[in-house]
Amino acid sequence: MHTSEFYKYELQYAAQGQHVAGADEAGRGPLAGPVVAAAVIMPSDSFIDGIDDSKKLTEKKREKLYAKITEQAVDYGVGIATVEEIEKLHILEATRMAFSRAITQLSAPFILYTDYITGLKLPMPYTAIVKGDAKVYSIAAASIIAKVTRDRLMIAYAEQYPQYGFEKHKGYGTKAHQEAILQYGPCPLHRQSFLRKLYEQK
Secondary structure: OOOHHHHHHHHHHHOOOOOEEEEEEEOOOOOEOOEEEEEEEOOOOOOOOOOOOHHHOOHHHHHHHHHHHHHHOOEEEEEEEOHHHHHHHOHHHHHHHHHHHHHOOOOOOOEEEEEOOOOOOOOOOEEEEOOHHHOOHHHHHHHHHHHHHHHHHHHHHHHHOHHHOHHHHOOOOOHHHHHHHHHHOOOOOEOHHHOHHHHHOO
16 A cells, blocks of 8 residues: 555646656566566546556556556657667667657656666656655556566567567566577577576576
């Protein structure tokens, strides 16, 4: 159960007639797949019960909340950085790119809060909050959109590359995933720069 602290930014700026946008990402750590960021402006006159840091929620719960968030949001955007961009730019810069792509899709004026990331090149100021997805309602909502979007992509990729089990681990470095990479070799979805340690341990 969240306290009013969880909604304080939305309530504070609503009183001034302004929207708050939250932004977060999913997929910085996996061995395979894109990094996905989301930005969302939620209405401040009603709050969706159950929204939290996506990592604290079950897949089923995230899917239900995703439907409610996308239906009720004032506006939202999703930005994706591909495996090729991750390899070319390195993961942090690719993550910044995904954030920028998501945030610049928002059309309504807003005050921006993000989960902690520095160096975003944006046309507006923003405040980055450590563990923001657990502290700020709008960032938590964005974390759910980003996570569900990325999970759906990885489940779709599993049909193309069934030997890796992407539908189960979503590209993260589980033991089963690592064993599949060593058995079958990497596919185009794998981040080669993330596989060095795995190969060194062979």
